[in-house]
Amino acid sequence: xxxxxxxxxxxxxxxxRDRRTLMILFGMPVIQVLLFGYVLTNEIKNAAIAxxxxxxxxxxxxxxxxxxxxxxxxxxxxxxxxxxxxxAFKSGKVKMAVVFPADxxxxxxxxxxxxxxxxxxxxxxxxxxxxxxxxxIADFVQEKALVTGSGNAITSIRTETRMRYNPEQKAxxxxxxGVMTLILMLVSAMMTSITIAREKELGTMEVLLVSPLxxxxxxxxxTAPYLAxxxxxxxxxxxxxxxxxxxxxQGSILLLTAECVLYMFVAxxxxxxxxxxxxxxxxxxxxxxxxxxxxxxxxxGFIFPRESxxxxxQVIGSVIPATWFNPIIKGIMIKGTGLDVLWKQxxxxxxxxxxxxxVSLRNFKDRL
Amino acid sequence: MSTIISTDKLTKTFxxxxxxxxxSFDVMEGEIFGFLGANGAGKTTxxxxxxxxxxxxxxxxxVAGFDVWKQPEQVKRRIGYMSQKFSLYEDLTVRENIRLFxxxxxxxxxxxxxxxxxxxxxxxxxxxxxxxxxxxxxxxxQKLAFSVALLHDPSIVFLDEPTSGVDPLxxxxxxxxxxxxxHEGITLMVTTHYMEEAEYCNRLSMMVDGRIVALDTPGAxxxxxxxxxxxxxxRRIARG
Numbered sequence: 350x351x352x353x354x355x356x357x358x359x360x361x362x363x364x365x366r367d368r369r370t371l372m373i374l375f376g377m378p379v380i381q382v383l384l385f386g387y388v389l390t391n392e393i394k395n396a397a398i399a400x401x402x403x404x405x406x407x408x409x410x411x412x413x414x415x416x417x418x419x420x421x422x423x424x425x426x427x428x429x430x431x432x433x434x435x436x437a438f439k440s441g442k443v444k445m446a447v448v449f450p451a452d453x454x455x456x457x458x459x460x461x462x463x464x465x466x467x468x469x470x471x472x473x474x475x476x477x478x479x480x481x482x483x484x485x486i487a488d489f490v491q492e493k494a495l496v497t498g499s500g501n502a503i504t505s506i507r508t509e510t511r512m513r514y515n516p517e518q519k520a521x522x523x524x525x526x527g528v529m530t531l532i533l534m535l536v537s538a539m540m541t542s543i544t545i546a547r548e549k550e551l552g553t554m555e556v557l558l559v560s561p562l563x564x565x566x567x568x569x570x571x572t573a574p575y576l577a578x579x580x581x582x583x584x585x586x587x588x589x590x591x592x593x594x595x596x597x598x599q600g601s602i603l604l605l606t607a608e609c610v611l612y613m614f615v616a617x618x619x620x621x622x623x624x625x626x627x628x629x630x631x632x633x634x635x636x637x638x639x640x641x642x643x644x645x646x647x648x649x650g651f652i653f654p655r656e657s658x659x660x661x662x663q664v665i666g667s668v669i670p671a672t673w674f675n676p677i678i679k680g681i682m683i684k685g686t687g688l689d690v691l692w693k694q695x696x697x698x699x700x701x702x703x704x705x706x707x708v709s710l711r712n713f714k715d716r717l
Numbered sequence: 718m719s720t721i722i723s724t725d726k727l728t729k730t731f732x733x734x735x736x737x738x739x740x741s742f743d744v745m746e747g748e749i750f751g752f753l754g755a756n757g758a759g760k761t762t763x764x765x766x767x768x769x770x771x772x773x774x775x776x777x778x779x780v781a782g783f784d785v786w787k788q789p790e791q792v793k794r795r796i797g798y799m800s801q802k803f804s805l806y807e808d809l810t811v812r813e814n815i816r817l818f819x820x821x822x823x824x825x826x827x828x829x830x831x832x833x834x835x836x837x838x839x840x841x842x843x844x845x846x847x848x849x850x851x852x853x854x855x856x857x858x859q860k861l862a863f864s865v866a867l868l869h870d871p872s873i874v875f876l877d878e879p880t881s882g883v884d885p886l887x888x889x890x891x892x893x894x895x896x897x898x899x900h901e902g903i904t905l906m907v908t909t910h911y912m913e914e915a916e917y918c919n920r921l922s923m924m925v926d927g928r929i930v931a932l933d934t935p936g937a938x939x940x941x942x943x944x945x946x947x948x949x950x951x952r953r954i955a956r957g
Contacts, residue, residue, distance in 0.1 A: 355820020366808045552802025559768045559798040
């Protein structure tokens with residue numbers, strides 16, 4: 350046991366003495382969560398709009414007020430004529446314009462048109478704004494119909510929407526789990542592959558392999574410290590999510606921890622697999638970044654919904670560990686789901702862990 | 718003197734390329750045995766097979782009385798190894814490196830402490846004991862690496878081009894350490910491409926294209942090839 354503890358001690362010294370490693374280990378997670386949490390939100394507040402209202406009726410005023418008082422929009426300017434629309438959009442001051450017809454009035458018998466123009470140079474924002482505005486206008490029409498009592502059957506159906514689990518539709522509920530899949534993959538896989546590749550590059554791996562240490566002890570000794578630190582990282586990300594962004598933790602902490610450890614095992618074995626292929630640290634880093642980070646970010650459903658991907662990408666996405674881990678964290682943290690529902694994802698991750706570990710152990714012996 | 722290393726038609730192929738071609742030789746206990754050859758002649762590959770780093774394609778080897786591939790654990794405990802990359806951890810201090818390798822080889826803390834003290838004194842590294850290894854000059858690193866490879870009292874130490882990249886004076890000092898080890902009964906197997914170092918060995922094997930083409934004492938080889946020094950011997954052999 351003395352052998353193994355001497356080895357682990359050394360590994361911790363490497364980590365603590367390398368400022369870059371420390372930065373990646375402890376700086377990255379917090380910075381990423383904060384970045385994703387604050388910058389990458391798709392909630393929209395106070396978007397600047399322009400209104401072109403030649404009618405200037407009581408009703409058109411009321412509708413404009415309703416839009417602005419929703420909190421989503423802010424009236425940037427009233428535009429006198431259609432010709433000025435172009436300038437307003439070009440200046441970038443307004444994201445959306447509402448154009449009323451000259452004869453605007455709401456009556457059940459005579460349909461009327463309102464034009465919504467979005468600045469689709471940013472398509473996501475434009476779509477979101479148009480959707481918000483549509484919803485508010487529909488609401489307005491319904492209210493009107495009920496008040497005048499002239500509503501027909503269709504307009505008298507009021508939809509009542511409830512967004513379960515995330516009533517305020519906070520984007521952070523999506524990003525915290527997403528960042529966790531990313532960070533745990535980054536730290537576990539990339540850092541292990543780099544640290545093993547470093548021993549190969551420096552020639553110290555040979556010395557270790559000639560020593561009485563068994564390959565499995567070398568692998569364990571190299572990865573155990575990272576496993577511990579990654580777990581610490583996961584804790585930090587969860588705490589930031591809960592205390593800074595108001596994420597709930599509905600489910601069992603124990604289950605969450607266990608699932609994190611399982612995911613880390615998958616990531617660690619991937620890291621070992623990469624290090625058996627990579628001759629030096631640069632290669633290891635490159636393979637990890639390109640082969641693991643990018644797919645985790647783009648194909649796992651963290652940023653782009655998987656449902657809307659072309660089938661081949663969905664297939665690729667389904668072999669990415671994060672694709673299975675993401676619903677697990679979301680389920681546990683937001684919905685309070687237990688293993689009775691998440692067993693399938695857990696089983697897939699377990700299978701991946703065994704598979705990659707077996708392959709990388711075999712490779713490790715062959716290659717070195 | 719008894720045989721401590723013995724190989725029988727040891728061969729290693731990488732695809733169609735034969736790096737080591739059926740070499741058979743014996744090394745006696747306490748010998749300084751040199752492996753000479755140009756780069757790519759197969760000496761490092763041969764050494765790697767003897768230390769268990771590479772599995773041979775065919776043939777066998779006994780090291781310290783055990784079969785290298787059937788009883789690797791027994792062999793590993795009895796050998797030391799120093800690679801041409803000098804094999805210490807640069808971001809650990811001198812003392813930490815000694816403790817690490819002592820620990821890996823299963824020495825007790827008390828023994829490690831005692832060995833650290835003697836080693837530091839012998840190498841006159843006491844003032845440097847708590848400095849990072851990367852701050853030491855290359856020659857010192859190599860001496861330290863060699864001493865660390867001897868830490869667990871191995872019967873055999875394999876040195877793969879241990880003196881590459883240092884000046885002749887430092888090389889000379891390094892060889893004094895090697896002689897000292899040999900004097901204590903340790904067998905040393907050294908690869909080198911410095912011909913002047915070849916003169917320091919008890920016996921030499923010359924490798925060309927994966928084969929051992931000559932094996933004898935430096936004196937006998939010089940006689941045989943009617944050369945004044947090892948450099949000439951080597952050139953005559955290489956020319957065929």
